[in-house]
Amino acid sequence: MSTQNITQLTDFSVIKLTGVDAVSFLQGQVSCDVTKLADKKIMPGCHCNAKGKAWSTFIAVQHESDILLVLTKQSAEISLAELNKYGVFAKVDITDETDNWFIYGSEQEINADINIPLAENHYIHLSQQEITATASSETWWKTEILSGRAHLYSATSGEYVPQMINLQALDYISFNKGCYMGQEMVARMRYLGKNKRALFIASSDNIESVNIGDDVYRELNGNKRSAGKIINFCHANNNTYLQLVLSNDTDLADPIFVSQTTSHSLSLMALPYSLEQS
Numbered sequence: 001m002s003t004q005n006i007t008q009l010t011d012f013s014v015i016k017l018t019g020v021d022a023v024s025f026l027q028g029q030v031s032c033d034v035t036k037l038a039d040k041k042i043m044p045g046c047h048c049n050a051k052g053k054a055w056s057t058f059i060a061v062q063h064e065s066d067i068l069l070v071l072t073k074q075s076a077e078i079s080l081a082e083l084n085k086y087g088v089f090a091k092v093d094i095t096d097e098t099d100n101w102f103i104y105g106s107e108q109e110i111n112a113d114i115n116i117p118l119a120e121n122h123y124i125h126l127s128q129q130e131i132t133a134t135a136s137s138e139t140w141w142k143t144e145i146l147s148g149r150a151h152l153y154s155a156t157s158g159e160y161v162p163q164m165i166n167l168q169a170l171d172y173i174s175f176n177k178g179c180y181m182g183q184e185m186v187a188r189m190r191y192l193g194k195n196k197r198a199l200f201i202a203s204s205d206n207i208e209s210v211n212i213g214d215d216v217y218r219e220l221n222g223n224k225r226s227a228g229k230i231i232n233f234c235h236a237n238n239n240t241y242l243q244l245v246l247s248n249d250t251d252l253a254d255p256i257f258v259s260q261t262t263s264h265s266l267s268l269m270a271l272p273y274s275l276e277q278s
Contacts, residue, residue, distance in 0.1 A: 005106050005107055005135055006104050006131060006132070006133040007136060007137045008137070010103075011072050012098075013071060014068050014101050014103070015068070015095070016069075017066065017067040017068075017083075018066045018092070020091045021091040021092045022092045023038075023067070026060075026083075027180065028181070030058075030180055031045050031046045031167070031172055031173045031182075031183075032044065032171075032172060032173070032177075033174040034060065034067070035177075041062050042061055043060045044170060045172050046167055046173070047082070047083070047181070048180075049082075049181065051182065052182035052185025052186050053158045053159060053160060054152060054159075054162050054167070056071045056076065056078065056157065057149075057150055057151055057167065057172065058079075063113075068097070068126070070103070074154040075153060076096065076098075078154075101127065102130050103124065104125040104131060104133055105137065105140035105144075106125065106140070109123065110123075110131070112127040112131065113128050118147065118149065119149075122140075122144070122147065137234075138235065138236035138237075141234035142234055142236040142237070142241050145201060145232060145241040145243055146201055146241060146272070148170070148272055148273060150165035150231060152165075152231070153212050153232075155211070156229070160197070160245060162186055163195045166198060166199040166273075169271075173186060175187065196248055197248055198248035200243070200246050200271070202256065202266040202267060202269060203241050203242070203266070204239065204264065206264040215227075216228050216230060216244055216256050217256070217259070218254065218257070219257070224257055224259075227246055228245045229244065230244055231243050252268040
């Protein structure tokens, strides 16, 4: 593979869990069934607070006898502190291992220690040796945004129950495992149908500046009212691609605006998956 297709992903961190209680401890903390990780090797999940709001989303990797969590740096700060708060009661060491890994993205498997497939022709790689990377991250992030996979940052951490960011559709949640932090609220959303929000993807060729956590707006009786928030975005190919959390009955034809003063609406796009549990 040519190096121009490899980009360094500076937004991401690695948390390592090691010790005889690593699996059982993490099983009681996160939404995925960690007891199956040894067989699956790679597994997505999320880490919630007691109210079921996600602090972070991650990809868990079985690496030798350790568990690695790959997640954004900003959400890793929160999850690392919270995991260590409870980890003192178990035989587990939980550390920030970011400095021991180079983290890359590309369109296919490369000669790295760990290749993590996120979608067809779309990977994260962990390498303990530096790899020459000459590409910008724009194309990788465009693919990631349009995949509908949510990543959380400081402005959005602790804001959304997992179903509000479509994690049930991408197999981040096991509804068959035992209790974990926030499990009661996550289950209530599923079985009582209480969730009223969802992640949408959108694009625009007319955006100068946006930020994660910014409000987006819907026009009502001549006034633009807050309709949701931006949870991620990237600029690529003279366009801006966004992930938004909106009312889950939003129609793709509904005009959504990034400010109360603009007249240029976003183009909402179809998700590449069904919102039902996969």
